[in-house]
Amino acid sequence: MxxxxxxxxxxxxxxxxxxxxxxxxxxxxxxxxxxPKFSLSGSVDAYFRTNFNGLNKSEVIVGGDQVSMTPAAPATSFANDPGFAFGMANLIAAYEGDKVGFVADLVFGPRGEDAVFLSAPANNIVNQLYVYYQVNDALRFTFGNFNTFLGYEVISPAANFNYSTSYMFSYGPFSHTGLKADFSFDENWTGMLAVMNPTDYTEFNPIGKYSFGAQLGYSNDSGSAYLNLLYGEQSLSDEALFQIDLTTGWNLTETFYLGLNTTYQDTDGTGFYGAAIYPQVSLSESFGLGLRAEYFKESEDGGFVYGDDTSTTAFTLTGNYTVGSLMIKPELRLDSVSEDVFLTDNLDMTDNLASFVLAAVYAF
Structure with a gap:
């Protein structure tokens, strides 16, 4: 027993x-x-830039005197300094879980400073700083400072095929600070709603007015398309900015990709519209070619890039050679404007500029 x-x-x-x-x-x-899992990623980039038919130096001799001049460059963001130059060091620290987490994206260098141009000098290393809450598979909240949802291109050179940037990207928003809700309707359709500070006021709201954003997206295994909207007063005046933007890109074959960005922005008659196509072909596992062909038109009574009612056509041909985590990008660019806006070596003005950039981007 x-x-x-x-x-x-x-x-x-x-x-x-x-x-x-x-x-x-x-x-x-x-x-x-x-x-949550901690991760550290980012990139470092440097470049060489020269003009074929434009002024490459900032000091010239005029009438026997040394005079400071502005080297010729496209009026777009970032890669515009002559000779050997550097872009930025980008460090992204993330602590991400299934439900909650944060991202702290820090930038150091000229490209980063240009990207956060409305931040105070002491704080202009913060590119993104946000927390998120994944409520369920269909709803996610993001609170803080995040890069814009508009446009085809982004601030990080590691995420763009072309090294220099487009006019539409350069004069659209860079970043927002606020609260956004991302929705997943099914496997293909997504949406987003946001309330934010005025565009690029990332530290705080200096004018007590807010902007509103919305996005509708569709994606599948071949590519994606996003319709983006931005509306809100950006200054103490009662004039509101309105921007509508379409961004799409598709893998048409295993080696050929085609992207498209078209946008329209207006603030009481001041603004622009434009379109750009991005065909890209993969020639081998390590080398590809990509073209950006852009048309950019400024408002008749409110142009702020090259002048009222000016139009610009820009062609940028970029090679991308990858060695491990290093991307080497040789780039030819031709900008043609409806007015004489570029300074030549003879100190004359011309309506076109041909330039060359050789960039190196290391991503980790």
Missing amino acids: KAITFSKLKYLFLFSLIMSTFTTSAQEEEEEEET
Whole structure:
């Protein structure tokens, strides 16, 4: 009798031990899945730039005197300095879990400073700084400072095929600070609604007015398309900025990709509209060619880039050679404007500028 009782107790003990071990293991596995993971990523970039028919130096001799001039360059963001120059160091620290997490995106260097141009000098290293809450598979909230949802191109040179940037990107918003809600309707359709500070006021709201954003997206295995809207007063005046933007890109074959960006922006008669196509072909596992062909038109009574009612056509041909984590990008660019806006070596004005850029981008 004692032996039978001991045997039953033994198996009961073993069963309890197994179940306890299984439960503990399952709890540890669940905790492991829910524990946020820390990651550090980013990029470093440098470049060489020269003009074929424009002024390449900032100091010239005029009438025997040394005079400071502005080297000829497209009126777009970032890669406009002559000679050897550097872009930025980008460090992205993230602590991300299934439900909650944060991203701190820091930038150091001229490209980063230009991207956060409305920040105070002491704080102009913060490109993005936000927390998120993934409520469920269909809803995610993001609170803080995040890069814009409009446009085809982005601030990071590692995420763009072309090294120099387009006019539409350069004069659209760079970043927003506010609250946005991302929706997933099904496997293909997504949406977004946001309330934000005026565009590029990333630290705080200096004027007490807010902007509103919206996005409708569709994606599948071949590509994606996003319709973006931005509306809100950007200054103390009652004039509101309105921008509508379409961004799309599709893999038409295994080696050929075609992207498109078209946008329209207006603030009481001041603004622009434009369109650009981005065909890209992969010639090998390590080398590809990409073209950006852009048309950019400024408002008749409110042009702020080259002048009222000016139009610009820009062609940028970029090669992308990849060696491990290093991307080498040789780039030819031709900008043609309806007015004489570029300074030549003879200190004359011309309506076109041909330039060359050789960039190196290391992403990690």
